[in-house]
Amino acid sequence: MSRRTTELLYLVLAGAVSTMAYVSVYAGRFHEIDRRSILYGLVFVVIFLVLHVVVRIYLPQADPYLLPVTALLAAIGLTEIFRIKPSLALLQGQWLIVGALLFALTVVIVRDHVRLDRYRYLIGVLGLALLVFPIVAGTTVNGAKLWIRAFGMSIQPSEFAKIAIVVFLAGYLDDKKVLLSVPTRHVLGVPVPAAKYFGPLVLMGGLALVMLVFMKDFGMSLLFMAVFVALLYMATDRIVYVAAGGGLFAAAAALAVWLVPHVGDRFSIWLDPWAKADTTGYQLLQSLFTIADGGLLGAGFGRGFLLYADRQPVVPDLQTDFIFAAIANEIGLLGGVAVVLCFLLFFWRGMRIATQAPDGFSKLLAGGLAAAFGLQTFIILGGVTRLIPLTGLTLPFVSYGGSSITANLILLALLLMVSHRTNVVRAGTEVERRRLAELG
Amino acid sequence: MNKAITRVFVVGVVLFLALIVNLTYLQVVAADRLAARPENKRQLAKELRIRRGAILSYDGVVLAKSVRRSGFYHRTYPEGSLAPQLVGYDSVRYGRSGLEKQMNEVLLGRAPELGVRSWLDQLLGRRPTGADVVTTLSAEVQRVAQQALIGKRGAIVALDPATGALLADASSPTYDQRGLEDEWAELTVAEDAPLLNRVTQGLYAPGSSFKVVTAAAALEEGVVTPEAQFVDTGTFVIYGGKVTNYGDAVYGPHDFETALTQSINTTFAKVGDKLGRGRLVRKMRAFGFWKVPPLDLPPGSVVASGRYDGEELLSPEAKMDPLAVAWAACGQERVLATPLQMALVAAAVANGGEIMVPYVVEEVRTRDGRVVDEAKPSRWSTAMDPQTALTLNEMMRRVVTSGTGTGAAIEGVEVAGKTGTAERGDSTNLAWFIGFAPASDPEVAVAVVVEDTLATGGAEAAPLAAKVMRAALAAGRRP
Numbered sequence: 001m002s003r004r005t006t007e008l009l010y011l012v013l014a015g016a017v018s019t020m021a022y023v024s025v026y027a028g029r030f031h032e033i034d035r036r037s038i039l040y041g042l043v044f045v046v047i048f049l050v051l052h053v054v055v056r057i058y059l060p061q062a063d064p065y066l067l068p069v070t071a072l073l074a075a076i077g078l079t080e081i082f083r084i085k086p087s088l089a090l091l092q093g094q095w096l097i098v099g100a101l102l103f104a105l106t107v108v109i110v111r112d113h114v115r116l117d118r119y120r121y122l123i124g125v126l127g128l129a130l131l132v133f134p135i136v137a138g139t140t141v142n143g144a145k146l147w148i149r150a151f152g153m154s155i156q157p158s159e160f161a162k163i164a165i166v167v168f169l170a171g172y173l174d175d176k177k178v179l180l181s182v183p184t185r186h187v188l189g190v191p192v193p194a195a196k197y198f199g200p201l202v203l204m205g206g207l208a209l210v211m212l213v214f215m216k217d218f219g220m221s222l223l224f225m226a227v228f229v230a231l232l233y234m235a236t237d238r239i240v241y242v243a244a245g246g247g248l249f250a251a252a253a254a255l256a257v258w259l260v261p262h263v264g265d266r267f268s269i270w271l272d273p274w275a276k277a278d279t280t281g282y283q284l285l286q287s288l289f290t291i292a293d294g295g296l297l298g299a300g301f302g303r304g305f306l307l308y309a310d311r312q313p314v315v316p317d318l319q320t321d322f323i324f325a326a327i328a329n330e331i332g333l334l335g336g337v338a339v340v341l342c343f344l345l346f347f348w349r350g351m352r353i354a355t356q357a358p359d360g361f362s363k364l365l366a367g368g369l370a371a372a373f374g375l376q377t378f379i380i381l382g383g384v385t386r387l388i389p390l391t392g393l394t395l396p397f398v399s400y401g402g403s404s405i406t407a408n409l410i411l412l413a414l415l416l417m418v419s420h421r422t423n424v425v426r427a428g429t430e431v432e433r434r435r436l437a438e439l440g
Numbered sequence: 441m442n443k444a445i446t447r448v449f450v451v452g453v454v455l456f457l458a459l460i461v462n463l464t465y466l467q468v469v470a471a472d473r474l475a476a477r478p479e480n481k482r483q484l485a486k487e488l489r490i491r492r493g494a495i496l497s498y499d500g501v502v503l504a505k506s507v508r509r510s511g512f513y514h515r516t517y518p519e520g521s522l523a524p525q526l527v528g529y530d531s532v533r534y535g536r537s538g539l540e541k542q543m544n545e546v547l548l549g550r551a552p553e554l555g556v557r558s559w560l561d562q563l564l565g566r567r568p569t570g571a572d573v574v575t576t577l578s579a580e581v582q583r584v585a586q587q588a589l590i591g592k593r594g595a596i597v598a599l600d601p602a603t604g605a606l607l608a609d610a611s612s613p614t615y616d617q618r619g620l621e622d623e624w625a626e627l628t629v630a631e632d633a634p635l636l637n638r639v640t641q642g643l644y645a646p647g648s649s650f651k652v653v654t655a656a657a658a659l660e661e662g663v664v665t666p667e668a669q670f671v672d673t674g675t676f677v678i679y680g681g682k683v684t685n686y687g688d689a690v691y692g693p694h695d696f697e698t699a700l701t702q703s704i705n706t707t708f709a710k711v712g713d714k715l716g717r718g719r720l721v722r723k724m725r726a727f728g729f730w731k732v733p734p735l736d737l738p739p740g741s742v743v744a745s746g747r748y749d750g751e752e753l754l755s756p757e758a759k760m761d762p763l764a765v766a767w768a769a770c771g772q773e774r775v776l777a778t779p780l781q782m783a784l785v786a787a788a789v790a791n792g793g794e795i796m797v798p799y800v801v802e803e804v805r806t807r808d809g810r811v812v813d814e815a816k817p818s819r820w821s822t823a824m825d826p827q828t829a830l831t832l833n834e835m836m837r838r839v840v841t842s843g844t845g846t847g848a849a850i851e852g853v854e855v856a857g858k859t860g861t862a863e864r865g866d867s868t869n870l871a872w873f874i875g876f877a878p879a880s881d882p883e884v885a886v887a888v889v890v891e892d893t894l895a896t897g898g899a900e901a902a903p904l905a906a907k908v909m910r911a912a913l914a915a916g917r918r919p
Contacts, residue, residue, distance in 0.1 A: 292474040309512035351449040
């Protein structure tokens with residue numbers, strides 16, 4: 001069976017599961033069924049079939065599991081958003097269309113990710129600009145300054161900056177990896193590479209600090225720093241960078257906990273949410289209560305207790321950062337673990353693409369994107385389940401939010417590109433190889 | 441490079457496994473503990489989707505019911521504040537109290553006696569329907585009792601001595617359940633505690649109303665007869681202290697019956713001294729002191745009467761010197777009693793010495809009218825023998841005809857009772873009246889207590905008791 005047929009098969013499977021989820025939500029609130037809600041299901045299936053066709057034409061040898069697992073996660077997210085607030089599901093559906101368009105555009109225009117490396121510094125500067133922009137023109141939401149308002153919409157540029165910076169770092173580190181791993185001198189017995197190659201790296205670390213202090217965006221800052229350290233490690237194979245990066249971030253975090261009240265609050269809530277159960281700890285506790293209430297099996301999609309009598313969600317921000325609490329409540333531990341495994345599957349395929357990729361840039365790009373995806377998932381899921389301090393991040397593909405879903409679909413497109421190139425280089429047909437060569 | 445990538449992948453897998461382990465902990469291991477946290481109001485909020493049963497008075501007045509609004513049920517209290525401390529509140533934010541708490545499983549239709557729900561109902565998520573709770577309260581008697589207390593602090597309780605059925609439970613100041621959520625902050629800190637059910641939770645020095653217990657002990661033990669002669673000089677000196685009369689009155693020569701009707705402390709002190717600690721305390725226990733009356737209310741909503749040291753109930757065996765015994769015989773010293781307990785003292789005399797188990801839930805009825813649970817009156821305690829009860833009954837009639845309790849008289853009905861005036865040292869009194877009517881065949885027993893009054897039990901409490909008893913008699917005997 002060809003890769004694309006496998007993909008189509010799994011897409012149909014994901015479509016069937018999503019339809020069941022939709023039907024269950026309708027049944028749970030059947031007195032509110034309307035034509036629009038049927039439309040969601042149809043539009044959803046059509047969107048992913050179109051993406052499948054795009055991949056079939058342009059990236060025929062790409063990994064067959066990533067698109068179906070994305071579809072499944074997006075379906076669960078959309079269903080749960082519809083469950084919580086139907087009007088938002090329509091908006092999210094529109095964002096999904098925008099995301100699908102951007103996915104198709106990325107595939108059609110870029111064709112081969114290797115071409116991106118030519119614009120390495122341009123992309124790096126773009127990423128930086130996207131990150132810094134909210135500091136200048138941003139609005140403060142939940143104590144963090146990470147949104148810009150444009151054309152009546154809120155955009156979270158850091159979701160896009162994440163991708164741009166991974167592209168930049170993958171290229172830069174692939175170039176400098178030898179230099180970075182060869183020590184020129186020793187400091188306290190530890191081998192240290194030449195100082196000039198540290199420039200961009202110090203810049204990166206500084207950036208994470210700036211995000212932490214000026215934007216108070218603990219989540220994104222943590223994600224950037226972690227992805228950066230992961231990339232550095234993957235490029236150089238030197239654990240000393242992990243230790244240095246980890247130490248640096250730990251020190252920065254400790255300083256932030258001490259100096260920035262917003263960050264300090266989050267930390268103390270994590271340690272003891274009960275002390276401020278009615279105020280700052282309320283959201284996390286309600287999340288834990290909602291998750292715990294799901295039990296082993298949950299009540300089923302549309303049957304959990306997620307809305308109060310006045311239609312307010314039981315956890316503030318339930319449809320965005322806390323969407324996993326809603327999912328774990330409605331489909332229980334079994335469903336919750338299944339969702340976690342879906343993310344793990346995505347992460348695994350991404351890392352697998354990285355190990356098999358034919359060149360360093362491709363490896364680092366796929367590895368960086370997969371690591372960013374996996375870490376973002378871990379940081380927010382760990383946050384809402386009190387495994388780690390809660391920091392605001394969206395759950396990729398699932399949370400309500402236009403920036404999140406569009407950016408992650410672009411991330412998916414890039415991973416598929418790397419995968420396609422890998423498989424063509426390793427075992428593609430003569431025609432495919434020629435086409436790829438022509439692009440370069 | 442691949443080695444490092446694989447390592448990063450392994451770290452990622454470990455992190456994801458940690459997520460799964462933590463999720464399992466939350467949803468399986470800690471789930472029950474989290475559900476039971478007081479901060480967790482999910483259960484309460486969920487129950488809003490169940491049609492909660494109504495709480496009714498015996499005469500069919502709806503005290504609490506649920507109405508559906510956009511898929512959820514809202515609790516309403518059509519009568520406003522009729523027995524709010526007893527009926528209780530049902531609030532998502534602040535939990536439940538009173539009958540709303542005690543009868544919760546029945547009201548939500550989940551109690552086992554309502555029948556097991558089929559697996560099909562559970563599978564399809566069909567919600568149970570709550571059953572109605574019919575109380576023993578008489579809306580009319582309750583209304584009269586609450587009106588009698590308007591502008592005062594205190595409590596009135598009326599019950600049927602033959603069955604133990606509670607007819608009225610009035611506690612003042614009161615509150616309106618409909619405004620509970622808005623006024624919660626004020627209600628919980630208010631110094632006059634409107635949320636408190638003074639009938640079952642208010643501990644008061646019973647004062648001379650307690651002399652009924654002392655008299656029962658003394659008569660039964662043969663320490664005195666109603667005709668036994670005493671001489672009062674205004675003071676009884678004992679164990680380095682003295683017992684005096686209310687208002688420093690001096691009564692001269694008199695018999696024991698007069699000591700009760702005029703409430704002469706010195707004589708009761710003498711009688712208490714003769715009785716001794718052991719026999720007095722034994723009789724108190726027979727009347728129900730040191731036991732929590734088993735009224736169907738949540739734990740903590742009914743407290744035991746007895747001797748207290750501050751907030752702490754002293755053991756019945758706690759040491760008392762003769763002066764303490766003498767004062768205790770007059771209902772002073774460390775003796776504290778709830779109005780419910782004092783009503784049960786009156787009921788014991790009214791019911792030939794037997795105290796019936798006090799109860800407030802008459803029956804539980806499913807929505808389709810099936811009675812699934814019905815109260816069966818039973819004996820709680822034997823306070824004294826029937827002969828002593830009859831003697832005391834006659835003595836207490838004279839309290840109302842010619843003693844301190846004339847204010848409790850009802851035209852055409854023979855009333856028996858006992859007043860009490862506990863001085864609080866700041867020139868305000870605690871005014872008591874306990875009694876029953878008709879004296880020959882009692883249908884109602886009452887206890888009235890009014891806090892912070894300048895008047896005596898006879899002047900302040902007895903007229904209120906008359907009002908409530910008249911209303912109870914007008915409401916008629918129940919089957």
